[in-house]
Amino acid sequence: xxxxxxxFILDPTLDDAASLAVVERVEGIVKxxxxxxxxxxxxxxxxxxxPIAGHHEGLYILCYFDAPPASIRGIENRVRLAExxxxxxxxxxxxETRERDQAADLRRREERAARAAAAAAEAAAKAAEEAxxxxxxxxxxxxxxxxxxxxxxxARPSGESGGAAAExxxxxxxxxxxxxAKPAEPAAEDAGATKEAAAxxxxxxxxxxxxxxxxxxxxxxx
Amino acid sequence: MSDRPxxxxxxxxxxxxxxxxxxxxxxxxxxxxxxxxxxxxFLGDRAKIAPRRVSxxxxxxxxxxxxxxxxxxxxxxxPYE
Numbered sequence: 566x567x568x569x570x571x572x573f574i575l576d577p578t579l580d581d582a583a584s585l586a587v588v589e590r591v592e593g594i595v596k597x598x599x600x601x602x603x604x605x606x607x608x609x610x611x612x613x614x615x616p617i618a619g620h621h622e623g624l625y626i627l628c629y630f631d632a633p634p635a636s637i638r639g640i641e642n643r644v645r646l647a648e649x650x651x652x653x654x655x656x657x658x659x660x661e662t663r664e665r666d667q668a669a670d671l672r673r674r675e676e677r678a679a680r681a682a683a684a685a686a687e688a689a690a691k692a693a694e695e696a697x698x699x700x701x702x703x704x705x706x707x708x709x710x711x712x713x714x715x716x717x718x719x720a721r722p723s724g725e726s727g728g729a730a731a732e733x734x735x736x737x738x739x740x741x742x743x744x745x746a747k748p749a750e751p752a753a754e755d756a757g758a759t760k761e762a763a764a765x766x767x768x769x770x771x772x773x774x775x776x777x778x779x780x781x782x783x784x785x786x787x
Numbered sequence: 788m789s790d791r792p793x794x795x796x797x798x799x800x801x802x803x804x805x806x807x808x809x810x811x812x813x814x815x816x817x818x819x820x821x822x823x824x825x826x827x828x829f830l831g832d833r834a835k836i837a838p839r840r841v842s843x844x845x846x847x848x849x850x851x852x853x854x855x856x857x858x859x860x861x862x863x864x865x866p867y868e
Contacts, residue, residue: 572821572862574862574863608821611864613863614860614863614864614865614866614867615863615866615867617863623863625862627821652861652862652863654858654861654862656858662817665817666819666821669819669822670819670821673822673824
């Protein structure tokens with residue numbers, strides 16, 4: 566028995582029941598060939614990098630299973646014939662890699678959620694600022710008080726990085742708008758994680774354009 | 788500034804090998820083909836895989852990146868072009 570990583574893309578136009586049926590059929594193929602499914606979860610619904618069979622979107626399903634090596638060919642051949650599966654890949658893995666991949670996958674998912682929440686909080690703060698600005702124009706008394714606060718905080722985030730911005734905007738968003746309170750809370754919690762992610766990007770940018778960085782390095786070393 | 792001599796002495800460029808460091812690869816000992824955002828850093832505008840000269844990756848890391856990008860392309864996670 567070997568460990569395998571198995572990802573497949575489902576036809577996104579299928580409804581939930583039909584998708585489930587396809588997944589069950591695929592699971593049946595794996596089991597029918599002597600495989601033991603360790604995990605079978607929807608991974609992501611995402612836009613395809615290029616169209617497959619006329620589809621621009623796909624529902625990615627990620628499965629880990631153990632099976633005898635001789636069964637893989639049979640599994641692949643049968644999955645290839647399965648309707649509703651746009652594409653699939655079967656790769657060897659071991660338990661350690663699987664567990665690490667799953668943990669890393671979860672971490673990335675959380676980071677992405679935190680980033681989205683931070684962006685939502687920022688958007689909410691911006692909306693609050695605009696609303697406050699409008700309110701200030703009409704010189705309404707209760708709105709005028711809020712406009713001073715949220716306008717101040719919303720001005721700051723624009724200059725700072727996304728992660729750092731989440732904190733001040735989250736505070737005022739909670740005060741100025743009830744709708745804003747929901748995305749703002751997780752953003753404040755995960756502000757640390759987003760800051761890290763945001764800090765990673767400048768590094769990448771510096772790396773992508775070595776002409777900027779390299780002359781400096783040379784001077785330092787010489 | 789004002790302290791600087793009128794004719795600055797040209798510093799000779801030493802033939803020191805620069806250390807290959809890619810900040811992205813710090814702490815990465817296995818590249819996951821499903822980590823699309825990470826792999827995207829190694830694709831140029833034309834979706835070509837960055838050469839080692841640009842990616843600043845060691846042989847092992849570059850090989851893992853190359854294989855991971857190709858797998859991601861098969862699964863339409865990354866573009867071919």
